[in-house]
Amino acid sequence: MQRKTDYHIHPDYSPDADGVKIIDYCHRALELNLEEICFTTHLEFGPPGSAQPDWLENYIAEIREAQEEFRPQGLKIKAGIEVGYRRGYEKEIERIVKQYPFDYVLGAIHDLAGYSIASAKESPAYFAGRDIRAVRQEYFSLLEEAVKSGLFDAIAHLDIYCRYGIKYFGSQISTIHRGIVEPILQEMSGRKMALEINTSSMSKNLKDFHPSKEIIALAKKAGIKIFTVGSDAHRLNSLGRHIDAALALLEAFGLKNHVFTRRIASPLS
Template sequence: MKPLLDYHVHPGYSIDAENHSILEYCLQALNMGLKEICFTPHLEVDPVRRQVDWFVRLNGKLHPMDDLSWLDQYFLDIEQARSQLDNRELKIKAGLEVGYERGCERTIEKIIKNYPFDYVLGSIHCLEHQSISSWKESRLYFSSHNAEEACREYFQALKEAVQSNLFDCIGHLDLYRRHGERLLGTVLESVHEGIIEPILKEIAQRNMGLEVNTSSLRRGLTEFHPSREILLKARACGVKVFTVGSDAHRLSELGASIDQAVLMLEKLGLAVHTFTCRQPCPF
């Protein structure tokens, strides 16, 4: 079974990704037999981390993320790739991954409403302004918080992200497991019990999606983000929309383990979706 689509791809605009262009990723996708690719460069909005996160790579140089001229170039790159390649062979979607931060909803809304995104993925990357997606910063955060404290903080932020109604889908829902399991142990596998269900019900009520993110396997975990148990809870809570993404930050990661994620969703009776103009459609 070949991977057929990838809905979480970081081109060279993301400073934590290799400097590969939209077109390079599209050509790689064609070579792999992908039918659809969605780019999701980072957008971070936490003012406390302005000197850390608020940059993109533009023309090989660091560029302030809040100077939105980079988004103009991003959409130009998308259109150029679409015009150079046959849309019947590869559908190219313009997405964005937003690192949600409380109190920054108006900033996010202004950006996503002023550009023609196909897909806006909302993610919790930081807790108390420390990145839990970073090994270095995770060690600082988890050294001063136990599993219950960390997850209470994470799910409160997630609840507010969902209630903001800004996003089409929630990315790598249990991201706290990425480094947290090494630092706090397997207690993180079940700490969501009793906390996550109301959030999943709200996701379902809003017809939002959940991403199955395969990057966890590259980082030594044995399950995707989120875990199979959380996907079962999502199904029980009425979530209908699911996407799959490799979270690729380099060409070699494009489509990684997507076939396994799609197969797992099929076995659970859950439908993989794509997005166009921010509207979901079964794939």
């Protein structure tokens, strides 16, 4: 039997998540036979309403309590963070990720030109005003900077632009990585970074996970060996969703699921 993990979970510290407590996700994880879970609360920088990291102390403390409580039951619980990468905030990101004892620092591109492309509300304003070449250029140049910043252990939902971009550009959006993602994957491979298989796409009616099989194949070709799987749960019933299928996909590619401890990866099987 595959050893199941969920390495992308948003508890009630994320402003856009339902108010699900860390402890409630842990109980659910036991029911789902998850062996290890990692909380990845959002850390966003910039405009008003963004996270003030004064809650990080409590967040880590609450994870520590959960670790103690669930240790006898065999559930491993990790402290992670999902950082929305923004140009110009590298020093601030570095300060925070060094200040707290994170197991896993997940980097994500959420904001382009001041709009969240991962949000149903904000993405129309971004996509409607742009042609597909501009989306491609803007997304991948920021992704390249995020990778080269050296701040992250893994990249979350690499082709997240497909989530809402498909409404504006149709299936064309799912091929914009061609010819531009390859050197970025090479860079990730050289830096021993992980690539996340994010299953949230399934509830948005996309055919593939984030990223698509085509990009996973390119990642393998580029030599990336470290992969994680995550549901991107913002509510309790999303925890662990489609993780079995993501693990099966990794296996079909001959790739291994990984876990992280104090930012060091190890294969699960």
